[in-house]
Amino acid sequence: MSTHDIALSEPSLPSEVAGPGKRRAARALRMALGLAILGAAAGASSQVMVAAGQALVVTRFGDPLRVLTQPGLAWKLPAPIDATIPVDLRLRTTSSGMQDVGTRDGLRVLVQAFLAWRVPADPARIRQFMRAAGNDPDEAARQLRSFVGSALQITASNFDLADLVNTDPKRVQLAAFEQQLLQNVAQQVLEIYGVEVQQVGVERLSLPAETLAATVARMRAERETVAAERTAEGLRAAAAIRSDAMRDARITVAKARADAAEIEAQSRQKAAGIYAASYQRDPQLYILLRSLDTVGAVVGPRTRLILRTDAAPFDVLVKGPPGADVSQAGTATPAPQPVAPPASPGLPPAVMGLLDSHRPGVDR
Secondary structure, three states: OOHHHHHHHOOOHHHHHHHHHHHHHHHHHHHHHHHHHHHHHHHHHHEEEEOOOEEEEEEEOOEEEEEEOOOEEEEOOOOOOEEEEEEEOOOEEEEOOOEEEEOOOOOEEEEEEEEEEEOOOOHHHHHHHHHHHOOOHHHHHHHHHHHHHHHHHHHHOOOOHHHHOOOOHHHOOHHHHHHHHHHHHHHHHHHHHOOEEEEEEEEEEEOOHHHHHHHHHHHHHHHHHHHHHHHHHHHHHHHHHHHHHHHHHHHHHHHHHHHHHHHHHHHHHHHHHHHHHHHHHOHHHHHHHHHHHHHHHHOOOOOOOOOOOOOOOOHHHHHOOOOOOOOOOOOOOOOOOOOOOOOOOOOOHHHHHHHHHHOOOOOO
16 A cells, blocks of 8 residues: 555545444434324324314214214324214205095195205214114105104094195195194104204195095085175175165155145146136137147147037137037028138148138038
């Protein structure tokens, strides 16, 4: 070995002596880093987040240990010591489907109801729900559907068909039906499944063919009864109105006839007074005028009469007024020449024709 080689090898002795210390430091650093990573992983696995509308069941080696219901961050032992099972606490709805049930009056009706339910935020109820339904909402809904079908049979037997289907809104008792159905379902479902039923309602209501025919017949009979009652009331009212009108009419007509008779009697009395006064003034003129009035009343413009001229009242047309000397006894009177009668504006044409035909020298 040369002097140069010895000089080079001498400085390398301290680095060889320091090598094992560095390795130990690096190993310790790696171990610390691994422990830190393991601690962080253990810490992360020990943290659980409880979401809103959800509960977490913490189990230790498969056995339920505690139930977390408050939303937020919680702690547990890392897996596989502790594990969590989420439970949905949100509101769910389940329909019973169409159920053929019998009413109290022996008729059939198709009813479809719905349930609004949820798992309450109670650790005991949550554990009960997990045991009864296996923490499966679909399985719980299936069992609730079967339970509601049985409850519908019991509830419908306490109501008549007219209480569920009726044209009169005041007679429909669907609210009472739903309330009774809720009472029949809620407590039993809570005790058996640990589920809280918040609302029960009738979703659909229909009738089978035979029940529909019976319902239509009953509704028709009810309508006919109502129509008959209203018709009878109308007839009674019309008869009362007609009777009152006839009574008032008879009273009015009787009063009018009495007034007319009284007026007519007064007018006849006045006319008789006027006739009497006229007769007292000039009896012959009165007889003449009355005879002419009678002729004017009997004979019209187109009337043709063949009567005796010596009978009243037509004798005045030939003889003239009473007391007038038509001829002297034993004395021959020359036949007068036919003279056209003077125009009498007060006599009708028919009377004028009679006067012409009955004057001397005129053919009768």
